[in-house]
Amino acid sequence: MAENLIKPENLVYKKTSVMTDKVMHYCPGCGHGTAHRILAEVIDEMGIQNETIGVAPVGCSVLAYNYFDVDMTEAAHGRAPAVATGIRRVFPEKYVFTYQGDGDLAAIGTAETIHACNRGENILIVFINNGIYGMTGGQMAPTTLEGMKSSTSPRGRDIKTMGNPLKITELVAQLPGSYFVTRQSVHTPGSVRKAKRAIKKAMEYQKLNKGTCLVEIVSNCNSGWKMTPVQANKWMEENMFPFFPLGDIKVPQE
Amino acid sequence: MTEEIIIAGFGGQGVLSMGQILCYSGVMQGKEVSWMPSYGPEMRGGTANCTAIISDNSISSPVLNAFDTAIVLNQPSMDKFEDSVKPGGLLIYEHNGMTRKPRRKDINVWAIGAYDESLKMNNVKVFNMIVLGGFLKIKPIIEMGNVIKGLEKVLPERYHHLIPLNEEAINRGMSIISQENKV
Amino acid sequence: MKELRLMKGNEALAEAAIRAGADAYFGYPITPQSEVIEYLMAENPAERTGMVVLQAESELAAINMVYGAAGCGKKAMTSSSSPGISLKMEGISYIAGAELPCLIVNVVRGGPGLGTIQPSQSDYFQAVKGGGHGDYKLIVLAPATVQETVDYVKLGFDLAFKYRNPVMILSDGIIGQMMEKVELFEQQARSTEEPEWATVGKKPGRDHVIVTSLQLQSEEQEKVNLRLQAKYREIEKNEVRYETIMTEDAEYLFVAFGSAARITRKAMEMARAKGIKVGLLRPQTLFPYPYEAINKLADQVKGILTVEMNAGQMVEDVRLAVNGKVKVEHFGRFGGMIPNPDEILNALEQKIIGG
């Protein structure tokens, strides 16, 4: 029965060819896969697969270079914006993106993030904020919420000793070098469509050479948060979104 | 006496903690012990294993490529470790979820239905303790009293009321394990 | 009463730090040593002893926090694994240059680059021959058991303060992740001393203290270097530590450190069972290195095999020690692979006995 249905004319959805066929290592329920897909779809739709160079971070998405069928470089932890700067400076006509987690972008790589954005490097930074270090097993991230438990904040994040959760996206928006800064999510069909539109806009802006675009995607980490995927999405809506409100933060003044 | 054991299965089957309990029980019995896990992100939802060594003498290498006993709790683990059992050694496997039987004829093979038994006990969390019971039946290297002391050390205080349940699981494991090949 | 516990190497290390009276730990998560900071956070040493524990934003920041705290005369430490240790190298050079005591732990994983998270000894050169810039030395301790890890935390702080020099514990993924029986030493009080070289706030009647590694005049910088070199010679004279096993009648010799030495010991037992008279020398300090002991054994044995989880690093020091007297070869697995006793024995037979 199923065989009869699998015909070209019945096709309603197809994986973009900008994604490879490698089996993803992400945990079931994780947002990374969706974020990868929409970014790949944008590259596909813009027809820029051969002009795009990506930079993978250190974090759960360290193997992103296996999944995007574009040329990719794997950067050291936190250094992706510097690596991307190097690439875009020698290839000013190409599309360059980084794909980074919160530990990578907002802890060890804060300096690189701030300075790339302040110089207005013409790159796209896709920033996945899951409030935790997923890769290394659930330690506190710069974006871990107050009171939120992690393996290095076992009694909950104590602001007095561990500092405040960092809204780096708002910070970047204040820099003269940033051009388009927005915060999205990928946990519902509607939000996926919106996030994809934002990434597309940001990619298109790269051609204008007007500055850095940063798209934050607030995402879940059900493994690290020790929840089921459904619980994690609910928890994210109830706890992450109030502190990291979705929407555009800096839009180009036309 | 030296017993070199590999315990392998899915993450979540209690593979690592079973090895720890065994080692802590060994400490309680005055033995030398070492426990070495596989580690890293590849373990999330994937396979996990640990090497546990219990000996009367000080232990040299904590990592080994041949074992007196392999306890394998899923098919990938059987595929990986069946050949690592020393000739004349012991292989224990959980038959639930296996697609084939062990092939070796030069080792002792015992099977255990620990998963089904844990369902009968209404508690899949004691799965690994049932397996441990099976092992201790065949290789009584640690006395029950010391296993309980080991459990007290490994389990946080708030779970100590579960120790009798674990003891029952160990006893059930001892009674349900059955031999399939003898050398 | 002695306290016997079954502990993971990384957790035992963290517990030992609290008990050694450490004042501060600064770190950043990285596999296979994240348990150190996780254990410290769970134990809440701020309440137990007043020890400060902080997750820094990077290894770069962490080592510079150590620099600051060490300059205050405090027992400060950090831990990481290979890629993170590379980031710390700049700070370590500054600490060595400013002659401050501190403890640095490297739970080595396979490299280069991001490498693998599995155990390795490929940071031997980095630890022993410099790593950072400038003519400096770390005192390098190489534990082979969880117990030694614990003991070396205490010893490490003692040596660091005795010589005002950074000390590194060179561990690896095996020793960090494995559980063994350990006997923990008793809690030591945190020191209240204020060393005269420490920035503790200027006291009336004394000059202000400057912690620095900078000299504008090269004549002055040379004096600093001469002082450092004199200190290193002193360390070489006093602090060499090693263990020998079955070397009395040995015709052949293994040299191995850390977890590789344990695996080699198993190979040695297998060789002895076959009637091959082989012994093992295990350096416990990598700087200072037991050159003399190895040189003496070279008069007795017919050949030496080093076993390392790297492509051949310590073998260079063994050759220096032996100075051509007998054949010295290396056997190694690397990239996170662990040698097994069979292949070590085989290497001894092929490269040394047969060769």
Ligand SMILES: Cc1ncc(C[n+]2csc(CCOP(=O)(O)OP(=O)(O)O)c2C)c(N)n1
């Ligand atoms: C210099 C260095 N320090 C530490 C690490 C270990 N490390 C790998 S991933 C990671 C955290 C990643 O967290 P995040 O950026 O939030 O991404 P996620 O895994 O949550 O997607 C750390 C600390 C490393 N690889 N290199």
